[in-house]
Amino acid sequence: MKLFYATDVHGSEICWKKFISGGKFYEVDTLILGGDMTGKAIVPIIAQGNDKYKVTLLEQETILEGQSAVDEMAKTIQDRGYYPYVTDPDEVAEISNNPGRSDELFLVQVTKTLERWMEYADEKLAGTGISCYVCPGNDDVFEVDEVIAQSKIVQHAEGKVVELSEHHEMVSSGWSNPTPWDTHREEPDEDLEVRIEAIIAQAKNPSTAVFNLHPPPYGSGLDEAPELTDDLRPTYAGRVLKPVGSHAVLHVIEKYHPLLGLHGHIHEGKGTKKYKPTLCINPGSMYEQGILHGAVVDLKPKKIGTYILTTG
């Protein structure tokens, strides 16, 4: 069987579309999206009157004139992984001044976007015979699970063992070890290991399985992120990297020796690491540029056939 894996699209509309289109492009029979589907920011497009709108994207202010300019900017914002929100100065002030209001707005945007994504996938994958699995990551709010579950074709994989082929199962979890941002699905490594072990226990043959676990194994090189100061500032201009992966993930890979480890979480950690016989992959992420990093892997019954990391 041949699969295409990508991860950490973080709300990028174009990356999601590329992911879905990747099935045909790479001629695979299975699509797997690792965690972190949702975006991190809302960009307000603020009405100024007279059909003019002000928007600041990447610290560059633009005045838009007319609906078509707004639509075009909204697409640019979506492709970069942010949520465009057409509003007015009063609402912006109201959101800013009411704690919790922006969280509500985020939830609406996340849900709306994911519903659109699921519809897109259902339409494009229908009748192709390509399976599609999605597993939310530590940055994804719990409400996304329900939206994914509504899809006719996209299968929600969190906490499950699914059968990819007659020879291969897939163990999935988007939970991670703790991060400095106290995100939605993170927990200490000890608890994470218990969680993952419970999923693996459902597998018939872990040694030929795919472990789709969001954080990379600790110290694998796939988990190297810029070192941060206490106030979350990269040290030495971001040149100093340190391992931030999961010990729990490392333990289960070394214990069960699955065929393949699929990871993400650390966008800078693109690469592969062999824990014989396991091949661990983190394709990295460039979602902000609308570029979809991924991996195409050909799985033989008891070994990895071939693989490539892609920049699609």
Add this chain to the structure above:
Amino acid sequence: MSEVTLFVRKASGLVRSWSMFDAFIYATFSINLITLGLYIFSQMYYFEGDLATTVIVAGAFTIFEVIVYASLISAMPRAGGDYVWQSRILSRGLGFVLAVTGWWFILWLWVPLYGDMLRFEVFTPLLAIAGAQDAALWFTGNPNGSMLASIILCLLVFIYIAVGMKWYARLQKISFWGGTIGLALVFILLLIGSQETFANNLNEIVPQMFGTESTNLYAETFAAGQEAGAAVAPLGNFALTAAMFVMIPYIVFFNLWPNWGSTLYGEVRGATDYKRNFWGMTAAVIVTAVGALIFFALIARSLGWDWYNSANGAFWNFAWGYTDVAPPLPFWPYPALFATFMVKSRFVMFLVIILMSLWWFGWSGTVFLSSTRVIFAAAFDRMLPEGVSYIEPRSRTPVVALALMVIPGLIVAYLFAYNIRNFQSLTLVSTLVIAMTFLGTTVAAIVLPWRSKDVFEGSPIAKFKVPSWLGYIGILAFLAGGLYLIYQSFSYGIPVLTDLGSYDTLTAFMAIVVGLLTLVNAVVILWLLYYLGKRILGGDSMPLITFAGLIFFLFLDWLLIEWFWDPGGYYGIGWSNTSSMSFMIILYAIAAAIYFGFSAYRRRQGIDVNKVYQEIPVE
């Protein structure tokens, strides 16, 4: 209260901006005045132009390089640098060949050059001051000294990589401050001293430290330098003369590298971060150029400008084998060491030289750090065996990637140290090959706004555009400059190619190779003119990255034409130097062989590597 322009939720990866000063430090070490600068200034004794003007003019052109690279980092950050930019925007094959030659293979040649600077600026002066006269002279005068310095460099870099980037970054910061104190002391010593004091002390100290017998070294050095052809113009003639321009292809050995950390800096999330990258690199260009000008002025004041250049001429004329007469000074003319001669205290001498050595130690890691990333990137793209990305678990060191740097580097160091096939004449090849890589990236930058429209439009640089009138001027200037370069290259090449019969077969072959490159170059210039002319004249505005790219392209292209054809025989690495040409051809041939070989091998394995960089079409 400032206006709200963004709502951010709780999510990983949301970090604050990094320090611009850290970026400045890395860029300052990359265009290192003390190592690269003083080394190459010393070799320019035979040029007749004004060195100060050359530093300023070449520095001005590198500002456009900074714009190009800061823009690319903004548009495609953390992507892997030149390799990915070229592969994504132009073509995978071109990106692979230019990146592995420019960021990997040619660094082998930099090993003996770093080693040269280590022995000249660190070992020889420190050993001499400490009283180890024979060891000091051995390091400078014996090829084994050159070889040992290269081996020590490789060991040091191995240690840097093993202990990690954090420790190296710390060392760099300490080296920056220590080196700056050292440089300030050198400036103070030169300022308080006089030519008379220097000449007297030189005549007294050098015999004690190095065992020379002459008691009038100052005058003898001057005479030997004049004999060697030292001809640098007096300082302060700021005219843009032809004599000055021919010095630029030499001086870029020192200042073409503000972008050296471009693949390492933090992710750019907005226009502010673009400015941080830009100013980090630009400040390094400016500070380094100003430092050079101060150094020149103080050398002229306290050592004598003509004397300094004569000392360089006397040293290199002998080192390069143009004369059998040893120079009166049996060591490389190191201005920092000369500055310490203003006082006779060995302690002060040692302290100053130790502090100045930090410029070398803080810089030395740059030789391989970026190369290992390129090797890893190529391995992840399945263009090298998986094993090259192996990391030894205990030391966490990429031992195979390091071996791919160190072993060929030491072979080249051997050829250089013992001057086999005239390898010591290849110094500027180290710059030429990287300039070729930069040229490829510059072409990618020029066309980025159209060939990768979505990436450009969604980046912080999308709004950086030049006014229409300046865009038209840019196109016209590129038209004039491009046609001039085509004319110039043909006028250099045709006399050579019509006289092939007068050269031996190998030299004639090299001339034909350069002739073919000249044709390719003309095609690239004409294609760019067509590609941009159609768009700009069609009403598109010109992005800043394109404008800066056009200027930097002309600059790089001119450098390459001068290096390859070298009608004045100034650089010695062009078509008539078969060692230089053979070395370059071998490097590019290895890169091409790996590219085509691995592409074919992967195809046989059922892997379509062409899809690695192909954009997925969205239905």
